[in-house]
Amino acid sequence: MKVLVIAEHDNTKIAGATLNAVGAAQQFGAEVQVLVAGCDSAAAANEAAALAGVAGVVSVNAPYYRDQPVENLAVLVAGLVRNEGFTAVLAGGTSFGKNLAPRIAALLDVAPVSDVVSIAGVGRYVRPIYAGNVMVSVESDEPVQVLTVRTTAFAAASAGGAAAVREVVAGEDLAVSRLVGREISKSERPELATARIVVSGGRGLGSGDKYREVLEPLADRLGAALGASRAAVDAGYVPNDYQVGQTGKIVAPDLYVAVGISGAIQHLAGMKDSKVIVAINKDPDAPIFQVADFGLVGDLFETIPQLVDGLGANQ
Known part of the structure; x- marks a missing residue:
């Protein structure tokens, strides 16, 4: 059995x-290869080759892979599966993976399984439903397993490998979409x-x-990342990439501080696996x-400045 991680x-x-998808792929107990499709992407391919548990890296370079258009990637992956006999294809459960995996599955005429949080073997998975309130066991008898995995559920692969990188001929350029621009918040x-x-x-x-x-x-006091509920994002307080929840980012930090958040089920689905809330x-x-x-009932405009002062006094 061979597993391909995109x-x-x-x-x-x-x-x-x-890295989390590679960690998930290792749960199959099979050979894991990583596909790095891009343009002048040797550095990324070498990083993938240095991951522990990776048996090989498939490197594909062409100008039309620079921005990783999912239409071109889906055709490329489907061809690799047919030609090289991969029995499972994995991608992280990000917007990229969620956009790509169904296209690959459609080309292979199989049903994908999304948001997997546990892998018991080929075709046996656990995934959340009803905004994470129920965990369901899923069995799939598809000839090729196409999965997206929830990144917070699997340990990230670490460095320590020395896999070979092999170049593969680029697939077809469908030219059906192009990247107009990208705004990256720094x-x-x-x-x-x-x-x-x-x-948050x-x-x-x-x-x-x-x-x-x-x-x-x-x-700043805690050295923390900033997040937000969908209501705060929709109200324009912060950009979309701050959103935590079912339709935002899934997080599982050691400490999650929710300020002025009522706790709608969609938000809880994105953060309830945090170690301390x-x-x-x-x-x-x-x-x-x-x-x-831990819960504190009070006016956040009074309690948060007091908490910040208290943290400063203890440093």
């Missing part, structure tokens, strides 16, 4: 989600999806100015308190 990368560095804070500590704000903060005024000092809300009946390890 690398998400920027032609220089492998994305963190791919921050010195930890990346939200992989941060050990996350401070909700609609209770009232405005984007108050979000920054109240939460940034707390995040602290909730601060003026409504004692807010659903967030049902999943919180």
Whole structure:
């Protein structure tokens, strides 16, 4: 059995989600290969080859793979599966993986399985349903298993490998889409999806100015990433990439601090696997308190500055 992991990368560095996907692929107990399709992506291919547990790296380079258009990648992967006999294809459960995996499955005429959190063997998985409130065992008898995996459920692959990198002829350029532009938010804070500590704000903060005024000092004290509920994002307090929840990013930090977040089921689906959850809300009946390890009922505009001062005094 051979498993193919599709690398998400920027032609220089492998994305963190791919490291988790490699960790998930190793649960099959089979040969794991990584596909790095890009343009001038030798650095990314070499990084993949250095991952422990990777048996080989398939490198494909062409100008039309530079921005990783999913239409071209799906055709490439489907061809590799048919020609080289891969029995499983994995991608991280990011927007990239969720966009790509169904296209691959359609070309192979199989049913994909999304958001896998546990792999018991070929065709035997566990995945969440009903916004994460129920875990269901799934059995698939498809000849090729196409999966997206929840990155927070699997340990990331570490360095320590020395796999060979082999070049493969590029697939067809369908030329059905092109990247017009990309806006990348830059921050010195930890990346939200992989941060050990996350401070999230909700609609209770009232405005984007108050979000920054109240939460940034707390995040600075804790060395935390900043997140938000969908309500805060929809209200324009912060950009979309701050969103934590079922339709945002799934996080599982060591500490999650929810400030002014009521705790809608869609938000809980994205953060309830956090090791320690602290909730601060003026409504004692807010659903967030049902999943919180520690809860503080109070006015966040008073309690957060006091908490920041207290943290400063203890340093």
